[in-house]
Amino acid sequence: MLKDITLGQYFPIDSFLHRLDPRTKILIFILDIVAIFMAQTVESYVVLILFTFLVMLISKVPVKMYFKGLKPILYIIVFTALLNLFLTQGEDLPIFGYSVGITVEGAIVAAKMATRLVLLIIGSSALTYTTSPMALTDGIEKLLKPLSKIGFPTHELAMMMSIAIKFIPTLIEETDKIIKAQQARGASFDTGSIFKRAKALIPMLVPLFISAFRRADELAIAMESRCYTGGDGRTRLKEIKFTHKDLAATICFLMFFACVIFLDFIF
Amino acid sequence: MAIKIENLDYVYMQGSPFEKKALDNINIEIKDGEFVGLIGHTGSGKSTLVQHLNGLLKPHSGHVFINEHETTEKGEKLKKLRCDVGLVFQYPEHQLFEETVYKDIAYGPTNLGLPKEEIDIRVRDAARCVGLPPEVLDKSPFDLSGGQKRRVAIAGVIAMKPSVLVLDEPTAGLDPAGREEILSQIKSIYDEGNMTVILVSHSMEDVARLVNRLIVMNEGKVFADGTVDEVFSRGRELRNIGLNVPQVNVLIDELVARGLNINPNIYTVENAKNELIEYFKRIKEGGENA
Numbered sequence A: 001m002l003k004d005i006t007l008g009q010y011f012p013i014d015s016f017l018h019r020l021d022p023r024t025k026i027l028i029f030i031l032d033i034v035a036i037f038m039a040q041t042v043e044s045y046v047v048l049i050l051f052t053f054l055v056m057l058i059s060k061v062p063v064k065m066y067f068k069g070l071k072p073i074l075y076i077i078v079f080t081a082l083l084n085l086f087l088t089q090g091e092d093l094p095i096f097g098y099s100v101g102i103t104v105e106g107a108i109v110a111a112k113m114a115t116r117l118v119l120l121i122i123g124s125s126a127l128t129y130t131t132s133p134m135a136l137t138d139g140i141e142k143l144l145k146p147l148s149k150i151g152f153p154t155h156e157l158a159m160m161m162s163i164a165i166k167f168i169p170t171l172i173e174e175t176d177k178i179i180k181a182q183q184a185r186g187a188s189f190d191t192g193s194i195f196k197r198a199k200a201l202i203p204m205l206v207p208l209f210i211s212a213f214r215r216a217d218e219l220a221i222a223m224e225s226r227c228y229t230g231g232d233g234r235t236r237l238k239e240i241k242f243t244h245k246d247l248a249a250t251i252c253f254l255m256f257f258a259c260v261i262f263l264d265f266i267f
Numbered sequence B: 001m002a003i004k005i006e007n008l009d010y011v012y013m014q015g016s017p018f019e020k021k022a023l024d025n026i027n028i029e030i031k032d033g034e035f036v037g038l039i040g041h042t043g044s045g046k047s048t049l050v051q052h053l054n055g056l057l058k059p060h061s062g063h064v065f066i067n068e069h070e071t072t073e074k075g076e077k078l079k080k081l082r083c084d085v086g087l088v089f090q091y092p093e094h095q096l097f098e099e100t101v102y103k104d105i106a107y108g109p110t111n112l113g114l115p116k117e118e119i120d121i122r123v124r125d126a127a128r129c130v131g132l133p134p135e136v137l138d139k140s141p142f143d144l145s146g147g148q149k150r151r152v153a154i155a156g157v158i159a160m161k162p163s164v165l166v167l168d169e170p171t172a173g174l175d176p177a178g179r180e181e182i183l184s185q186i187k188s189i190y191d192e193g194n195m196t197v198i199l200v201s202h203s204m205e206d207v208a209r210l211v212n213r214l215i216v217m218n219e220g221k222v223f224a225d226g227t228v229d230e231v232f233s234r235g236r237e238l239r240n241i242g243l244n245v246p247q248v249n250v251l252i253d254e255l256v257a258r259g260l261n262i263n264p265n266i267y268t269v270e271n272a273k274n275e276l277i278e279y280f281k282r283i284k285e286g287g288e289n290a
């Protein structure tokens, strides 16, 4: 049921990627996106695909998991590919000698777009599979730190994000339990007209909101009674560190990145 | 309403790194009108097991039959099953949602499509069963105390008149007086109606004096199943899996271990007293004879 949804999607094993500083991974991911959108030539795509394969390999996360991540957006990929295939103007590309409205340019654009989307999703999956949500928010907080100089509430933002992320599983579990409890009282959430179904949601939503508010209240009290006063002077249990591993990963990625630039602009 | 569980296995989060086998080859048969205590310590799979009884969870392997009907059935039959087996969840007070207690208790019967008058009778009857005074019916459930909320939730299930009533830890988080009260109400519900009652708990002391059959679970398996006497005769093993057998049973066990010739199957203070008096009488007589 609901609990089968894998949100946050952290895959808790040990690999080189898992041990990297989250900041390194976030920055590499951002640059990877840039590279994916910059890439024009077939060669640079080959380089990017190679890089993605390498990442999948080092992450030690089963390939099956990556396909699982792709599944929900498969339709979008196919749809955009089809649109591009048929709607791009250009030289006609006959299939088995017949003209079916596909153009050479269309085929190229469709292939490019599909590859881009797949690479993007795999890249983001690799990031979330190898980085725990907490490490991710820590990394984002650290990266945004310079902005706090101009009054941007980086710590509060990161705290809100991490609390939200931490409570997703709890809320899903809670929802699951409430649904079951109301089903045990004869509720059905999936029959009847739309109006009826919407009304059937009330027995689920009311307890859920009440429990969410109760939890928020309790959490605030628990945090305050443990002397939480905001970000100033707070230390961490797990300090994130930039190590030689991160250096190696960064250099390795920059080489790929340079390849893409080289193949696109200089070649 | 006979319940039959055959080779039941259940695994949470199958295929993920968090995979957890919660039930492992469970075989249980429960006849009409039994009052069964289901005991086991935290995480032993009690809640998982009872959710199979009304088809909220489906077996990964094995079968669950309620009166010859398998719980994997769908649609109307499943709905029928859900009214036959009334399940009160752990911390049921978290499911209240209506504006008034009356409406909340009426939610179940309304879903059954009963006529208004019948619902009214059932609501009042259920409220009386759990000891809610009539004036509470018009209050908002959110203004009640924890113990009262719990009773409203239990009444909500009783009002559906199930033939099997399953209560998952109905006394969790209540003070001793509230616990006592709820337990005695459950007992009288069992005595008065023709319901099969399954009472889940991790406290031996709570259930031992109510039920006529005990099923002990440990790490997803049935560890012991039998009358209270039969189960308690394994007191030492029970303590080894972290269950609190009644203290007086611990005492008797200790005495037997030190060589006193008394009946080890004792779990109420009253019986212990009688047995010890008998024992001292015997000693005295024996001593005079010698």
Ligand SMILES: Nc1ncnc2c1ncn2[C@@H]1O[C@H](COP(=O)(O)OP(=O)(O)OP(=O)(O)O)[C@@H](O)[C@H]1O
Pocket: A003, A173, B012, B013, B020, B021, B022, B040, B041, B042, B043, B044, B045, B046, B047, B048, B049, B090, B202
């Ligand atoms: N929704 C879930 N997802 C994953 N694992 C679960 C889930 N619910 C229970 N489990 C696991 O299954 C096992 C049995 O849980 P269950 O809730 O049946 O125990 P219980 O005997 O009712 O315990 P308690 O006395 O604490 O209520 C536990 O180890 C638990 O961690």
Ligand SMILES: [Mg+2]
Pocket: B046, B047, B048, B090, B168, B169
């Ligand atoms: Mg439980």
